[in-house]
Amino acid sequence: MKKAAKRASLPSPLPKCPTGIQGLDEITSGGFPRGRPTLLCGGAGCGKTLMAMEFLVRGATRYGEPGVLMSFEETEDELTANVASLGFDLGDLIRRKKIALDYVHIEPGEIQESGDYDLEGLFVRLNHAIDSIGAKRVVLDTLEALFGGLRNEAILRAELRRLFRWLKTKGVTAVITAERGLGQLTRHGLEEYVSDCVLLLDHRVTDQIATRNLRVVKYRGSLHGTNEFPFLIGDDGISVMPITSLGLNHKISAERIGTGIPRLDAMLGGRGFFRGSSILLTGTPGTGKTVVAANFAHAACLRGERTLFFSFEESPNQIIRNMLSIGLHLDPCVKRGLLRFHAARPSLYGLEMHLATMFNEINTFKPLVVIVDPITSLMDAGTGAECRGMVTRLVDFLKAGQVTTLFTSLTQGGHALQQSEAAMSSLMDAWLLLQDLEGNGERNRVLYVLKARGMAHSNQVREFLISNHGIDLVDAYIGPSGVLTGSARAAQAAREKAETLINQQDAARRKRELKRKGATLKQQISGLCSEQEATADELRQVDTQVGKRALLLGADRTELGRLRQADKQVPGSAGHSQRNGKAAR
Amino acid sequence: MKAKSRARSRAASAPQPTPAEFWQLRLYVTDRTNKSRVAFSNLKRICDVHLKGRYRITVIDLLRHPRLAKGDQILAVPTLVRKLPTPIRTIIGNLSDIDNVLVGLDLRVTLDRA
Numbered sequence: 001m002k003k004a005a006k007r008a009s010l011p012s013p014l015p016k017c018p019t020g021i022q023g024l025d026e027i028t029s030g031g032f033p034r035g036r037p038t039l040l041c042g043g044a045g046c047g048k049t050l051m052a053m054e055f056l057v058r059g060a061t062r063y064g065e066p067g068v069l070m071s072f073e074e075t076e077d078e079l080t081a082n083v084a085s086l087g088f089d090l091g092d093l094i095r096r097k098k099i100a101l102d103y104v105h106i107e108p109g110e111i112q113e114s115g116d117y118d119l120e121g122l123f124v125r126l127n128h129a130i131d132s133i134g135a136k137r138v139v140l141d142t143l144e145a146l147f148g149g150l151r152n153e154a155i156l157r158a159e160l161r162r163l164f165r166w167l168k169t170k171g172v173t174a175v176i177t178a179e180r181g182l183g184q185l186t187r188h189g190l191e192e193y194v195s196d197c198v199l200l201l202d203h204r205v206t207d208q209i210a211t212r213n214l215r216v217v218k219y220r221g222s223l224h225g226t227n228e229f230p231f232l233i234g235d236d237g238i239s240v241m242p243i244t245s246l247g248l249n250h251k252i253s254a255e256r257i258g259t260g261i262p263r264l265d266a267m268l269g270g271r272g273f274f275r276g277s278s279i280l281l282t283g284t285p286g287t288g289k290t291v292v293a294a295n296f297a298h299a300a301c302l303r304g305e306r307t308l309f310f311s312f313e314e315s316p317n318q319i320i321r322n323m324l325s326i327g328l329h330l331d332p333c334v335k336r337g338l339l340r341f342h343a344a345r346p347s348l349y350g351l352e353m354h355l356a357t358m359f360n361e362i363n364t365f366k367p368l369v370v371i372v373d374p375i376t377s378l379m380d381a382g383t384g385a386e387c388r389g390m391v392t393r394l395v396d397f398l399k400a401g402q403v404t405t406l407f408t409s410l411t412q413g414g415h416a417l418q419q420s421e422a423a424m425s426s427l428m429d430a431w432l433l434l435q436d437l438e439g440n441g442e443r444n445r446v447l448y449v450l451k452a453r454g455m456a457h458s459n460q461v462r463e464f465l466i467s468n469h470g471i472d473l474v475d476a477y478i479g480p481s482g483v484l485t486g487s488a489r490a491a492q493a494a495r496e497k498a499e500t501l502i503n504q505q506d507a508a509r510r511k512r513e514l515k516r517k518g519a520t521l522k523q524q525i526s527g528l529c530s531e532q533e534a535t536a537d538e539l540r541q542v543d544t545q546v547g548k549r550a551l552l553l554g555a556d557r558t559e560l561g562r563l564r565q566a567d568k569q570v571p572g573s574a575g576h577s578q579r580n581g582k583a584a585r
Numbered sequence: 586m587k588a589k590s591r592a593r594s595r596a597a598s599a600p601q602p603t604p605a606e607f608w609q610l611r612l613y614v615t616d617r618t619n620k621s622r623v624a625f626s627n628l629k630r631i632c633d634v635h636l637k638g639r640y641r642i643t644v645i646d647l648l649r650h651p652r653l654a655k656g657d658q659i660l661a662v663p664t665l666v667r668k669l670p671t672p673i674r675t676i677i678g679n680l681s682d683i684d685n686v687l688v689g690l691d692l693r694v695t696l697d698r699a
Contacts, residue, residue: 121664
């Protein structure tokens, strides 16, 4: 509240007139100065007329400000045809009195001059055009044509000065285009008259690729971006790309999305990547980057998420065919409208154009997942700094829209890969590294998770297998001789398997042996037991026999004594037989 | 400028000339400057000398008829346009340089032939 009050007390800033041109209003913090003329200068073919036209058309269609175009170079028909390529229907706007067009034809040398004159005719025409539709915007497309048609420069300059003053009093926001001159902004020094806002456009060719640039040379009474900003002319008009305009305040998501490779998900804390994160996948040629990317795309499509696949190396059909060989059916996803390919050769056009087409595609298709395969191809289309700028903008743009993006990146050779990606990797949230391991006369793919911001991720190397059934990640064998992969790992596994088998067999044999031994012992025990029983039996028999014999003997002896009539007492012999019986028992 | 608007009716055409020789001139002016007045009197004088009786001057005030400026591609004021005989010729200025006007109107050639 306090802040607002404070702001209100300040003198009001320069009123601005929005151009409606993508990005330009950001650079100029709001547009061109309202009610004042702006000079748009640049060489041939740098887009002056189109930019001025878009200013008019956007004003008429978007901001309800009708505009007048006074053209000194192109006829109405030519202009209508030219801007039709940007999707502007000039004829319709003219019919609806949103735009008035006046073509001023000047044939150099055709006009004879005799005595004093002024350019009142031009004023009258302009005034009439402005008043007929209540125009708020005026474009004078290459006013300098006057210098070719009229010889009296003194009059001309005086009249131009008067014209710009008149435009200001008329209160229209004017855009004047002018040809770039040698050593000065315009060929005829128009910047002398238009001093409020001057924009310089240029069209440069570096390494056979042309890029258009825009710079705000001056802007009185307003802050403005001072850098050179690349801009391009696309299907729907001009877009200027301010590199610095995007901040670091995207919304973030805690949602996790799978990669389509279960083992990889497991390596990433078990649940895959964060939604809206930027993922870098680097690898040397033939390590399976596209395969991982296609898997990721396929998984997204299975979740029902729109996926946009930018391919800079292979045609869509080729990708679909190749993925079929590993059991990945992308075709149905394309048919269902979930997967869209955008394939273009990197050298087709400049980096900025690539960026703009990508922006356009993303804006129209509104994907949740974007794949750029490979981002390094674009590096050929621009210099290093440009590319970094471009990737930054792309990442920022995608992050702002919470689009999960997978960039594949091709690295040449095995060693410098971490270094070469250093500039880009700092922008990325996750970084997977695919690598070739060479040994035993074969190359094997391995995968590392180098970084994954915000999640506990595996530090282990996994062997990366591509088969008819798709991708599989296998634990690489890590032993005393280092990391073993491929057939070495298989051999190791087989060796281990054999060893285990032998161990198992050995154990079983020993078990059997022991069992047998136990059984033998048991048998022996039962034999001994029966022997003991037999002995005890025998003993008992012996005892009974002894007892009977003693009894018989006693009876015999009694009989004998009776017969002999001996004494009654014979205690000694009775005691003896009792002792014997006890022992036997 | 009312007097000038009447110039149309005042345009001299006493003898009957052949159509090929008949001159149709248009002078575009505005009310604002003195230049227009000067231009008209200069033109009148030249025509009276060189084209007596076979010319017609139409004076058009652009402030009244701004629409007409587009047709003849008028930029400067005053502008003299020779509609007939063809081809169309354009001279801008107050016509004070008579030689220039004669060259511009191709009158010298006509005179030489005559």
